[in-house]
Amino acid sequence: MDAFIQLLNGFSIAIAPMNLAFAAIGVLLGTAVGVLPGIGPALTVALLLPATFKLDPGGSLIMFAGIYYGGMYGGSTTAILLNTPGEAASVVTALEGNQMARKGRGGPALATAAIGSFVAALIATIGLAFLAPILVKLAVKFGPWDYFGLMLIAFVTVSATFGSSPLRGLTSLGIGLWLGLIGIDQLTGQTRLAFGVPNLFDGIEVTTLAVGLFAIGEALHVASRHMYAPEKPIPIKGSIWMTRADWARSWKPWLRGAAFGFPIGALPAGGAEIPTFLSYTTERKLAKHPEEFGHGAIEGVAGPEAANNASAAGSLVPLLTLGLPTSATAAVMLAGFQQYNIQPGPLLFVQHADLVWGLIASLFIANVMLLVLNLPMVGLWVQLLKIPLPWLYAGILVFATMGTIAANPSVVELLLLSGFGLLGFLMRRYDYPVAPVIVGLILGPMADSQLRRALQMSLGDPMVLLQHPGSAAMIAIAVIALVAPFVFKGLARFRQDED
């Protein structure tokens, strides 16, 4: 019941009028940016980070929570009405949701996505509130070797679950790890790969990387492929409300989606794609009318959207309790925490208990606000989809570079941003996943220092990693997860040869 009291305390902070206002601004900003085509939640958070620079940590983290949920919601609106999912996890939503919209059922599709997201995020946030203190108790016993094992798992799963082949995913991770080397090493003061450029001494900013890869990379990619033929959002006809039949068909997929999403998001395994696809195939199997799938089945929107949101809230569990980001969005959120010198991890719950529980309570509030603000305002968000693409992308680039200039007005930083844009363009062009670069940049230096701390404590004996059962088990899991795709690929080819 300790968690319950803490949570009530959190609500007493979050309910303060100023904090409520921050949450509302966050939700509105997050939705407005997230609804723009090609902008996923990670970029939404990265773009809006500068807007929170001058606020106090509590207020800005609460605004963050709103931006995060708003961005997720905005992404699903784009997926349904424009068939351009902003992130891999909304691909499934686009599949059925866009078909529903084409049949004039865009309203109910948006409604089931919004209410499903609400239900799932509610369940997942309750899960977060009760799981986090337990994990924190476990995590304070973690040694550096255990953290190192955990990070190895995160590396492997992040790069193997994203992208079309393990080689491409690992290459993206390698680029991220390499970028993570740049700067002054925190343990020894040794400079790595800075080539005497003072701007590089502090390392690469996660937000600069994320904005370059996502915003500028995407703009270059879209422009280069002449994809600017005006794509019109499908107008919402009829009622936006769900019928009784829609409710009856939606509530079970919501709950099942949440049940898939939360545990997979909460494990340091990354990737909201897996639960959304799992939910989609499960709903297709369980549906009374499986033939409707592919032609606009409401279950195919309700389940995956719930799974997506539950997994997003779930990924806050490793982020807050272990300081371990397992998705691009979580990595950018971590950068936001670090902007205030707040290091998520078990100590966060002790040192900044007010802050962390205020944040968790704000997640509940942001969730409610999303539902009351966004469903009635859906017409307004649809208007945003009608901005002509040349102006839209020109505006996105102005805001993207402005964020970088506001954070660090230097030519070197802008050149880095442009360079990352080019990198993001080439990675999209040759089908390399972008998210592992960001996770590699932020987790690489963390894994490096945890390993070195472990080796310092063992006086340089590497066996320390295998002598502790926790780290030994986690390293074994990481190795298996790394090798398995190659082995199974080999097996699959072997079977093909037999035919």
Added chain:
Amino acid sequence: MVNLPGHSGLHRPTAIIGIGLIAVAAVTWFDARGMSIRASYGVGADAASYFVAAFLAVLGLAHLVTALRPGIVADEADWGAVAWIGLALGGLVGSIWLGLGFILGSTLLFAFTARAFGRRALVADLVIGGLISTGVFLMFNKLLQLALPAGPLERLF
């Protein structure tokens, strides 16, 4: 992006990426060799550099091996559009570099990016870009008290 059947020989993009990865690995390795600060116990700051260098080298070699098989063929690209965005970013960087300020830089960025996406009304876009950048500048400097780089235009406010 399609797999081209019957395409033989070296898949050039994959081979180039492989060589690039090996080159980065070499740079990282030389950088690590020049490190002077040693740790008293365990491994120093150079260990991670050596590890990443080795990792990138292995990935590079794997790319070279993969390049022997047919790979994806990227879509036709409109390099003109890419160049316009390059010019747009160049306009911003140049403007900050020369101390001409945020508004001018962002105006150029806006207008040239719109041109990259097929707009042909450069003057109109320059005006729109100018209005947006001025609005953003005023909002950030007056409301959020974040200092964006000022040039001759910004000093008028």
